[in-house]
Amino acid sequence: MKAGVPALETRQLVYAVDGKVILKGIDLRVEYGEVVGIMGASGSGKTTLLKCLCGLLKPTSGEVWVEGVNIAPLSERERMPLRLRLGIVFQDAALFDYLTVYENVAFGVERHRKLSREQVRQIVRERLAWVGLEGVEHLYPSQLSGGMRKRVGLARALAMDPHIVLFDEPTSGLDPVNAYQVDRLIVRLNRELNLTAVVVSHDVVSLMRTCSRIVMIEAGQIIAEGTPETIRQLEHPQVRAFLRMASSETLDDVPWLGYNIGQEAQV
Ligand SMILES: Nc1ncnc2c1ncn2[C@@H]1O[C@H](COP(=O)(O)OP(=O)(O)OP(=O)(O)O)[C@@H](O)[C@H]1O
Ligand SMILES: [Mg+2]
Known part of the structure; x- marks a missing residue:
């Protein structure tokens, strides 16, 4: 900035x-x-x-x-x-159906941020808490409501610590x-x-x-x-x-x- x-x-x-x-x-x-x-x-x-x-x-x-x-x-x-550096939350949430909520949120972080497994875990938990989704880490997108899917998409974007989200x-x-x-x-x-x-x-x-x-x-x-x-x-x-x-x-x-x-x- x-x-x-x-x-x-x-x-x-x-x-x-x-x-x-x-x-x-x-x-x-x-x-x-x-x-x-x-x-x-x-x-x-x-x-x-x-x-x-x-x-x-x-x-x-x-x-x-x-x-x-x-x-x-x-x-x-x-x-x-x-x-x-930009967070993007797509219209249809664009989650990976074959990954759990946890894995979806961790996806970009694991690939693009050099962090330990424990640090990733902390980030995923925290971002899910920010969007009001706790205790659903193990579920798959098909097991969530539309609103929950949108919030997982947002948690995934926030996991990369963007200044700007679209x-x-x-x-x-x-x-x-x-x-x-x-x-x-x-x-x-x-x-x-x-x-x-x-x-x-x-x-x-x-x-x-x-x-x-x-x-x-x-x-x-x-x-x-x-x-x-x-x-x-x-x-x-x-x-x-x-x-x-x-x-x-x-x-x-x-x-x-x-x-x-x-x-x-x-x-
Ligand atoms: N790849 C493409 N090839 C051809 N036309 C396209 C392409 N992408 C978008 N368009 C056209 O561009 C116009 C704008 O599309 P866009 O998706 O940006 O609209 P939008 O405002 O987001 O609409 P909506 O509210 O329905 O999501 C539309 O007429 C669409 O058909
Ligand atoms: Mg559109």
């Missing part, structure tokens, strides 16, 4: 595939300590943006700065060490109670570990309660950004239409969890 250097930044990021331009010049800046939401309809380019941010996809043009390094011109091999649809497929738990967890990790987070989602309620800033993308372009409060009040017709369509809840009644999370003893 260097003073004045953002956690993440894209400059005129373009991504095209098969002659189709998916990201059309994205300028995004994420400061350390922020929880930034990327909101947009299905197919707007959210996952593609996330994949460019973490080096899984190479941009067609433009720059992608991760902790002060432009990863856009780097080869797959050169991007690898930088990718390991979440793709952390609440999709979860019932409201589990979704709320995952949201609280994101805010708590931000508050307690100063974790910087980028949350990609079309779940407006979830973004309103977790994010310090929301960026809306439509057809590969940023069309609006601001605090949840600002976004709620924008007169921008596409933003209004999206908020109306995306949620049946009255968004004014959705409090930002950051206000009270410090006072809560446990997730």
